Amino acid sequence: MPIPSITIDQTKLRASFDQHRASPEVSTEQYVRSRQIALGQTVMAKQRVYLDKRYWIFMRDALIHRTSSEFAYSLLASLRSRVKSNQTICPISESLFMELMKQTDLVTRKATAELIDELSSGVTLIPYTQRVATEIAHFIHSQAGLDVYPLETLVWTKLSYVFGIQHPVNDKFESTEMRLLQKAFFDHMWECSLAEIIEQLSTSPAPLFDYDALAQRLNILSAAHADGIKNFSQTYAAEIRGCLSLATSVAREVIEKIASGSSGKAIEYTELEQQEHELALLNYFCDAIKRRDVAVALRTSHIGTLCHAAVRWDKKRKLVGNDLFDFHHAEAAVGYCNVFLTEAALHTMLKQHHLKLTEYFPCEVISSLEEAATYFKYQ
16 A cells, blocks of 8 residues: 655654654664554553444444434444543454445545544554464464563554555665654654545555455365365364465464574575475464464464354355455454444354354454444443
């Protein structure tokens, strides 16, 4: 995603430069991490409510008086009150942002973005791939007996970085000057609202991934291997192996970094040795995730795999593009939030006994607007 051009508050910018000139020894990475951990600690002290696109539209329509639903107005009033009193926060994810960018009406899209700014307090989960990598790295570090922050404090960022953090780079600057510019730029982007980002992208929206095409490819692959799947456990095992295979290089790199840090020597592998190491790690994680504690640690992979497996095991159902958005919402909400407002079909699937999600994750799932309005009205 291109970095948008946004009006800069010169007073805040000067203050940021002054702050970072006084601490040149702090690297960009150290500074960013400290801000993210502080944000994570703040977020985890509040009730976290994740809304799918449907519920954001319910409340947006109440905000601009385009609905007659008393429950939409009630839910909006309750959540605004709870957010204002610092009891609740309604974070989003990159999947919700992508769905927002699919809205072609720029007026309602901006209204939705402004509502998200208010109720999310500017907070989003880090992107899917980064979240999976963070969970794996956290698990390995904790298993190695190293000091780690709670996982839940490491997965939050601000809306301007919904697709990941990017830093400006220019080799014309000396390293100290570049570090100063990067930290000051980060401070500026950290405070940008989603409405500002959306406005800048309104004429050149971020390219959207073709989830319908991906769903079709997954259906073809599932059909090709259907004869070898005899029960749900086998379905899950096949899906988790495919999911974790995309992250084994991360696991290998984390282990190598820990080992080289202990020995002071960089570890060198041939390409074949790397492949063998990654295969061994894949086999280890596929077996280990059968344990509850590992499934909870690698929750994004585990929850997403359960969703895919549930559809694959249902022989009468085929994946569609919107299912993939729903699965990403479930990963974010069930894994890291207290309440998930979603549609009935996903709610029913997440409550299936053999998924055991309600046993592993204390997230309340609600799919009725009336129930959601009542739930928050009397909290």
